[in-house]
Amino acid sequence: MRVLHVITGLGIGGAxxxxxxxxxxxxxxxEVVTLTxxxxxxxxxxxxxxxxxxxxxxxxxDLGALPRLVxxxxxxxxxxxxxxxxxxxxxxxxxxxxxxxxxxxxxxHSLGEHQIEGRRLTAGTRALYLAGERLGTATVAxxxxxxxxxxxxxxxxxxxxxxxxGIETDRFRYTEDARRLTRKLLGLxxxxxxxxxxxxxxPGKRFDRLVRAVAAVPEARLLLVGEGGERERLLRTALGEGxxxxxxxxxxxxxxPTADSGAPDLPSLLAAMDVFVSTSPDETFGLAAVEALAAGxxxxxxxxxxxxxxxxxxxxxxxxxxxxxxxxxxALRDVRDAPAARFPQPEAARxxxxxxxxxxLMSLYExxxxxxxxxxxxxxx
Numbered sequence: 001m002r003v004l005h006v007i008t009g010l011g012i013g014g015a016x017x018x019x020x021x022x023x024x025x026x027x028x029x030x031e032v033v034t035l036t037x038x039x040x041x042x043x044x045x046x047x048x049x050x051x052x053x054x055x056x057x058x059x060x061x062d063l064g065a066l067p068r069l070v071x072x073x074x075x076x077x078x079x080x081x082x083x084x085x086x087x088x089x090x091x092x093x094x095x096x097x098x099x100x101x102x103x104x105x106x107x108x109h110s111l112g113e114h115q116i117e118g119r120r121l122t123a124g125t126r127a128l129y130l131a132g133e134r135l136g137t138a139t140v141a142x143x144x145x146x147x148x149x150x151x152x153x154x155x156x157x158x159x160x161x162x163x164x165x166g167i168e169t170d171r172f173r174y175t176e177d178a179r180r181l182t183r184k185l186l187g188l189x190x191x192x193x194x195x196x197x198x199x200x201x202x203p204g205k206r207f208d209r210l211v212r213a214v215a216a217v218p219e220a221r222l223l224l225v226g227e228g229g230e231r232e233r234l235l236r237t238a239l240g241e242g243x244x245x246x247x248x249x250x251x252x253x254x255x256x257p258t259a260d261s262g263a264p265d266l267p268s269l270l271a272a273m274d275v276f277v278s279t280s281p282d283e284t285f286g287l288a289a290v291e292a293l294a295a296g297x298x299x300x301x302x303x304x305x306x307x308x309x310x311x312x313x314x315x316x317x318x319x320x321x322x323x324x325x326x327x328x329x330x331a332l333r334d335v336r337d338a339p340a341a342r343f344p345q346p347e348a349a350r351x352x353x354x355x356x357x358x359x360x361l362m363s364l365y366e367x368x369x370x371x372x373x374x375x376x377x378x379x380x381x
Contacts, residue, residue, distance in 0.1 A: 001028040001369060004078040006069070006092035008085040009037035010052065012227070012252040013200065014287050015085055015109035016041040018165050021256075023050050025358035028365065033072060035065060035088055044258040060087060066095055073099035079369050083136075085109060086129065093132040103368040104136040107163075110284050111146050130154055137368045140361070142285045145305035163361050164306065165285045166354030171256070171267050172294035174342050178271035182264045186223065186248055188272060193219045193336050196273030196297070198266070198288035199280065201228030201249075206279040206302075206323065208237050213277075213328035215241035220332060225269050227252040270295035275335045278304060281323050293317060294349035296342035300331045307348060315348040 005023070010016050010032075020041055023030050031051050034042055038054040045052050053072065057065040073081065073095055080103040083092035089106045096104045133139055133155055141147035142165045151157055183190055195214050199205045207224060211234055214222040224234070224247070231249060238247040255266035270276070276292035278301040286304030293299055293307075293315055301307060302323040307315050321331045 001080065001365060002076065002078045003028045003030050003080045003082055003365065004073060004076055005030060005032045006035070006081060006083045006088045006095075007032065008035050008087040009039065010034045010042035010045070011037050011039035012041060012254055014165075014285075015107075017255060018109065018287065019084055020045050020048070021166065021168065021354045022358055022361065024048055025355055026362060028362070031076065031078075033069065035091065040252075040254045040258075044254060044256075047258040057087075057091075066091055066098075069095040070098045073101055079103060080105065080365055082107070086125075090128055090132045093135045097135045102137075103365075105138050105140060105364060105368055106133070106136050107140040107142065108146055108150060108284075109142055109165075111149050126153055133159075138364060140364070143305040144309045146284055161364055163357055163364065164352055165287045165290075166352050166357035167287065167291050167294060167349070168256070169294050169345065169349050169353045172270065172291055172349070173267075173345065174271050174296040178264075178268045182268045182272040185264060186250070186272065188221060188223070188248070192221045193217075194221050194223055194273045194275075195332060196223045196225070196270065196276050196292070197278065198225040198253075198269075198276075198291070199278075201226050201230040201234060203230060204280060204282065205230075206281065207234055209323065209325050209328060210277055210279050211237045211243065211247060212241055212325045213332055214246065215243035216325075216329045217332050217336065219336060220246065222247045223250060223269065223273060224248070225250045225253050225266070266291065267295060270297060273297055274340065275300065275332065277328065277332070278302060279323060279328065289318070290349060290352050293343075294345055296345065298335055298343070300328070300335070306352065310348055310351070313347070314351065315346050317343040317346060318348075 033053045033055055035055045035057040042052045055065055081096040081101050083089045083106040093104055138159055138161050140161050140163045147160045147162050150160055197210055214220045238244045253266050257265050276297045276299045278289050281302050283303045286306040289299050289301050289304045290306050299318040300321050307318045321327055
C-alpha cells in the first residue's frame with residue numbers, strides 16, 4: 001500500500017512528532033508532504049528513510065498550493081492520502097478528490113473545546129472544516145473526548161474513528177543514571193525538588209502560572225521543555241517573582257533524536273523531574289502527560305483527555321487539579337511533602353503504546369482502501 005501523508009508543517013510539535021513515530025511503525029510505503037516549515041521533524045523523518053517533499057506554501061490563502069498538491073498526488077499514484085492538522089486537512093482533502101484518490105483519512109490532532117491548534121475557533125473555521133470533511137473517507141480522533149467534540153461540530157458519528165496518540169513506551173522507563181547525568185548536565189542539584197512541564201511556550205499552556213507557583217515553593221526548581229513566543233515573558237515573570245535562578249527553560253526537544261548531539265532526550269529530561277505538571281485548561285489528548293506517566297512521575301493536570309477517558313486505576317500517579325496559582329501551589333506542596341518515589345509504568349502508558357495505535361490505524365487503512373471490515377476496537381464508541 002502506498003500512502004501519502006500531508007501535514008501543515010514539520011517543526012517540533014506534538015502532532016509532528018506523532019507522525020514521525022507512526023511512520024516508524026506502519027507497514028506501508030509512505031511519503032510525506034509538508035505544506036510549510038520543513039524543520040527538525042522533517043529531517044528526522046528523512047533520517048528514518050522516508051522522503052519528505054516541502055510544498056512551499058506561502059500562507060493559508062496560497063491557493064496556488066492546491067494544483068501543486070494535486071499534481072504531486074497524481075504522479076505518486078497513492079492508494080491512500082492521510083492528512084494531519086487543520087490547513088493540511090482542508091487542502092489535502094480537496095486535492096485528493098481532484099487527483100482521484102478514493103481513500104482519504106484525516107487525523108484531528110488539536111481540537112480543543114474552544115481552540116484548534118492554539119487558535120480561537122470561529123464559525124468560518126468550522127464551516128470550512130466540515131466542507132472538506134465530507135470529501136474524506138474517515139476522520140480519526142485522537143481521544144474519545146475529541147470524537148465527542150467532532151460530533152458536536154456536525155461530523156457524523158459513523159465517519160469518526162478513535163485511534164489514540166501513542167508513545168514508544170519502553171524508551172521512557174526511569175533509570176537513576178539518566179536522572180543523575182541529566183541533572184548534572186542541566187546544573188540541577190541532585191537533591192533538588194524539580195517540577196517539570198513539556199509543551200510549546202504559548203499563552204494557552206498557562207506556563208506563567210506554573211512559574212508563579214514554583215516561585216512560591218522555595219525548595220522547588222522548574223524545568224520547562226519546549227520553545228515558543230512566551231519564552232521571554234516567562235523569563236521576565238520568573239525574574240519578577242524572584243525565582244529566575246530556579247527556572248530552567250531547556251528549549252525544544254526532538255524526540256526521538258536523529259543523532260547523538262550530546263543533548264538529553266525527552267526520557268532523560270523526564271527522569272530529571274520529580275513531578276510533572278500540565279497547567280493547560282484545554283487539551284486534545286495530553287501526550288506529554290502520558291510520557292510522564294511512562295517515566296514513573298506523579299502527574300498533576302488541569303485537563304488531560306488521555307487520562308480522564310480512562311478509569312482511575314489505569315493511572316494511579318495522576319491527579320486532576322484546579323488551574324489557579326494557589327491550587328497549583330497546594331498540589332506541589334502535597335507532592336513535595338510525600339515520600340519520594342517513582343511509580344511503576346501504569347496501564348495507561350502501556351495502553352497508549354505507539355505499536356498498538358499503528359495497528360489500529362492500519363486496520364482503518366485496510367478498510368478505506370479494500371473495504372475490509374473494521375475491527376470493533378477502533379470503532380468510535
